[in-house]
Amino acid sequence: MKRRSRVGYPGEMRRSKQHFDSQIERLLAGGSAPDLGNEISELVHRLQQQRSGNTPGVALASALAEEARKSESVPTRVSSRASRQLPTRWRRRIMISTFLSSLLGKMAIGAVALASTTGGLAATGNLPDPVQEWSANQLAEIGIEIPNPETDDETSADVLDAVNGGSAEDGDEFGKNVADVASDEKSTEGLERADDGADNADARDEASEVADQFTDGDVDGSEVADESKGEVELPAESSNGAETGDSFRP
Amino acid sequence: MPVEAFDSILAAARSGAEWAWERLLNEVDPVLRGYLRSQGATDVDDLAGETWLHIARGIGGFQGGYTDFRSWLFMIAHHRVIDERRKRGRRPVDLEESEALERSAPPFRSAESEVMDVMDEAEVERLLDHLSVDQREVVVLRILGGFGISEIAEIIGKKPGAVQALQFRAFRRLEKFLEKDV
Numbered sequence: 001m002k003r004r005s006r007v008g009y010p011g012e013m014r015r016s017k018q019h020f021d022s023q024i025e026r027l028l029a030g031g032s033a034p035d036l037g038n039e040i041s042e043l044v045h046r047l048q049q050q051r052s053g054n055t056p057g058v059a060l061a062s063a064l065a066e067e068a069r070k071s072e073s074v075p076t077r078v079s080s081r082a083s084r085q086l087p088t089r090w091r092r093r094i095m096i097s098t099f100l101s102s103l104l105g106k107m108a109i110g111a112v113a114l115a116s117t118t119g120g121l122a123a124t125g126n127l128p129d130p131v132q133e134w135s136a137n138q139l140a141e142i143g144i145e146i147p148n149p150e151t152d153d154e155t156s157a158d159v160l161d162a163v164n165g166g167s168a169e170d171g172d173e174f175g176k177n178v179a180d181v182a183s184d185e186k187s188t189e190g191l192e193r194a195d196d197g198a199d200n201a202d203a204r205d206e207a208s209e210v211a212d213q214f215t216d217g218d219v220d221g222s223e224v225a226d227e228s229k230g231e232v233e234l235p236a237e238s239s240n241g242a243e244t245g246d247s248f249r250p
Numbered sequence: 251m252p253v254e255a256f257d258s259i260l261a262a263a264r265s266g267a268e269w270a271w272e273r274l275l276n277e278v279d280p281v282l283r284g285y286l287r288s289q290g291a292t293d294v295d296d297l298a299g300e301t302w303l304h305i306a307r308g309i310g311g312f313q314g315g316y317t318d319f320r321s322w323l324f325m326i327a328h329h330r331v332i333d334e335r336r337k338r339g340r341r342p343v344d345l346e347e348s349e350a351l352e353r354s355a356p357p358f359r360s361a362e363s364e365v366m367d368v369m370d371e372a373e374v375e376r377l378l379d380h381l382s383v384d385q386r387e388v389v390v391l392r393i394l395g396g397f398g399i400s401e402i403a404e405i406i407g408k409k410p411g412a413v414q415a416l417q418f419r420a421f422r423r424l425e426k427f428l429e430k431d432v
Contacts, residue, residue, distance in 0.1 A: 039424075
């Protein structure tokens, strides 16, 4: 077949992609496409004929049939679309990532973050009183207890009132509670114990002083023994003050 | 292929009937091999076999008609071609092989002889070599495979508008080279 000269393109409109495609479609259907060049038409016809003449062997058909029988027991979801051929694990990942990147996904993430923050604040009782009270009432209905400003016996406001309510004239300028603690029986008992402690400390000081004198050798043991005879009952073997005094002499 | 005929062939192929696979092979395999060869596949038999094996493994879950089946088959083939190109890119060049190819290549022909002769297979190949990989694939799938724009878009993973543009540019380029030859 000889080549013929190409027919030109009279108008620019004919050069549009859609028009071009429709011309190709006509050629493929076996018709003529006058707007395409003769060479292009010939190329299309030649390309259409470029099918492989080799017929596949029966062995391949047999192998494919065997493979299909094997895979029939484990059905997979496959269709013409590439997305449907993906494994379930990847489809799920794609779905999750698509959801998270969407506006709805972002809103959902924000809502979860807000809910967890509010929940944490409510659980520790750090929300404003009206909100805390409402949250506590709502959660109490489902059996969850969180701090409730309405039912709590002692709140920081009460303590502040008690402290600020006292006056110097009444002797409770540091607060009624402080004054009460200061004047109750326990504090009196504590004072008595403190006095006993002071007495014990004095006696310890005196004993220490005597011990120092003994150590220096300035005190006669017999004098001390005589002095102590009238006040302290000594055991029988140590009734002789001189002996005791001698033993102390360095 | 009629819809009813394809449905019965598909059902038989799923259950492992050899005659059904033979029918499918006879119907589609020549076009598949033509496509693979035009894409520059070095081992056409190997790639075609791999493609069909993939089909046999997944046919149990396939849903669709004959056109969908062909699209699915060529989509797998398209991916196999890409894989082979990547492998070839990593593989060192075999000098003996390239020299042998050079020797077997047809000699350069003058424009005059080209005008007088018919356009043979080698010449078609030479013309297609002027196209980019994407343009070449679109042209082959459109002409040899007989696919529509939307089907090609599905096979090669591009938008229909992009495929149409590739086709337009490819044929315009081919025209340019043909004009030069004439």
